[in-house]
Structures are given as structure tokens and as C-alpha cells.
Amino acid sequence: MDSDVSALSQLYLFRSVPPAALQELCALAPPVSYPTGATLFRQGDPSDHALLVLSGRLQAFIHTGDFQRQVGEVRSGEIVGEGALFNPNGARSATVVAVEPSATLQLDWGLLERSPNNAAVIALEQYLLGTIARRIRKTNQSILAEWRAEAMLEQAAPAEAPTLKERILRLLGWS
């Protein structure tokens, strides 16, 4: 456990957290290690816990029909699957795979219930607030762009209105 506390103390999100609080977090959050190639989450599965990555590297993939595409990476100090902590009846939005041997701590609803005043838990919550807020901003900007395209359709002459293909490209940020 001392090595886990040491690993946590190196993470930016725990920069102001006393060692005793990190020790309590380690006692309550089971450490889980994954070898290269292991699947941590599978898209569509029920989501019941999140993972704090202590070391290693994960990649996230989305499967749609016959297509699979990498949609992101998760590295040391980041959290994956956090939706499970506040929307426990949801489903995994992506498949997450270890592309390097990875050490993690498993976080779940029970941990938050048992130790609400723990400084490390508070630091996690503050970190997650910033992370989720950034994702919302990004998604809302995409929706706003689509609304603007709709406004152009209403007012522009048909020959000048963006085609559906152009609207999709705009939505993706390709134009």
C-alpha cells in the first residue's frame, strides 16, 4: 500500500492532499492492475465503477456497426468511467483497453458514501467537476454550430443553403 500512496502523492490532482488521506483512499479503493491488451470496460456494459489510473496507458474505442475507432487515451492521473459514480444505472460509452501494463484504483459509489470528508475524495470531486464541465462545453458547441446551420437554411436562398454533407462536416469541425 505504501507504494500506492507514493504513486498517488505524485499526481497533480492530489498535490495538496495529506498522506494520511491518501492512505485512507488506498484502503478503501481496491488496487487493480491490468496487463497489456486487457479490456477494462466494454462498450454497452453496465457501468458500476470508475478507475483512477496510477501508471500505464489506456485507450478508448467506440464500435458502431462494422467500424471501430480509437476515441481517446487515458494516462496517469486521469479518471475513466466516472459516469458510474453519479449515474450508476448507465452503460459504458466506450471499450477501454490497456495498451501498457496499467495500475489503477477502483472507485465506486460505496467509496464516496463511506468517506465524504476525506481530502483525497474531495480532490477527486473537484477534479471531476472541471473535467465534466469541459466535456459539456465541447458538446454544446457542436450543438450550437448545428443550430447556426439551421438558421442559415431558414434565411438563405436554397442554392446558398449548406448541404447536409456540409452540415455534418461543420459538426465535426472539418470546415
Added chain:
Amino acid sequence: MNDDLLRSQAGALLQVHRFPGAREDALVALLKQGVPLRLPDGAELCREGDQPDALFFLLEGKVRVMRRDSKGRDRELTIETAPAMVGHMAMVDGSPRSATCIASGPVRAIALDRKNYQELLKEATPRGTTLRRLLLSSLSQQLTDANERLLGLLAAVEQQLSGDQGELEEITGEHVMQVAGVLDGWKMDVQGAQSVEVVQTGQQPRRPSR
């Protein structure tokens, strides 16, 4: 403000936003840190573009949430009905207000100003925990709702495209999948039409974005 109203609306708000360790008395204690407001019909709670100075707990009534489109017209995003939290996004990330909120009928609310908000966010107390987790529960659900909305828009677009030429159909499958990455909040880092690498929001992209 009447304690019965606070307690009943605190309980109702916790039915909307469930989170570990939710306690009605802690939320009431949190609400009592704010300033009660009474707004008549048409009064503005906050304005798009302004710097955030408070978040609001809607206790009675409704507010229209409006945003300007590219032509400068106000468009209604949604109607928030009590009990609800309003204006919290801008407080969390410090960005300007993304919408204007206008009372639709008489409204009673509580405003939690920036000073109290920032102090509570750090508190290792039941009311501090309640504020953090209420925000997290709300933001989490908001992201899910926004993603579903975007998916609905794209599904409608794809339906129209399915009647077009084969070239568009081939592109659409790939594009829809990539949009799924956008829906999950992953940042698009585009190198070209044939290859797209998506990096997680908040990370530095390894190659320049378009």
C-alpha cells in the same frame, strides 16, 4: 425564507439528482448560505455573455433558457422548472454565461454567490459534500442529455442522407461513428479525411488541429 419550502424543495431536488451520501438537512444548510430572490414574470436571472457571479437554486416557478443564434435572434434552449439548479456551469468553469435565463411567471430562487460557492466547494462538511456532488450529478446528467440531443439531430440528418448517392452513404457511416466520439466529449484532432485521431478533452493534442 420559509423553512418548509426549503425542506420540501431540497427533498424534491434530491429526487432529481441522486448521489452518494445525499442528505436533505445538508442541502437545506447549503441553501441557507444563499440569498433568497423573488422575481416577477419577465425578470432576468442572468444574461448570456456576462461573467458568472452566482448559481441559482430554483425553488418555485419556471425560467426560460435563451441563447442567441448566428443571426442575433434569441432561441429557447429549454424551460427549467423548479426544483432545479441554474447557472452552475459558468460557476464551475468560470466561463461567461452561455445563456440568458428569464422568469416565466413569478419565480422564487436562492442565489449562492461566488464567495460562498468557492468556500463551500472546499469544505469537508455535509453541506460542502452536497454542493460538490449535486454539481457532479447535474453535470453528469447534462452531458448525457446533450449527447442524446446531438445524436437525435444526427440521426435525422443521416435519414435524409440515406436517400442520396452511394458516395455520401459511404462517408456517412464513417462520419456518424466519429460523431459518436464527439458525443462522448472527446476532442477531434483532424489530420485529413481518411484519418482522424481523437484525443480526450482537456489533453494537449499531439499534432496541430485543423
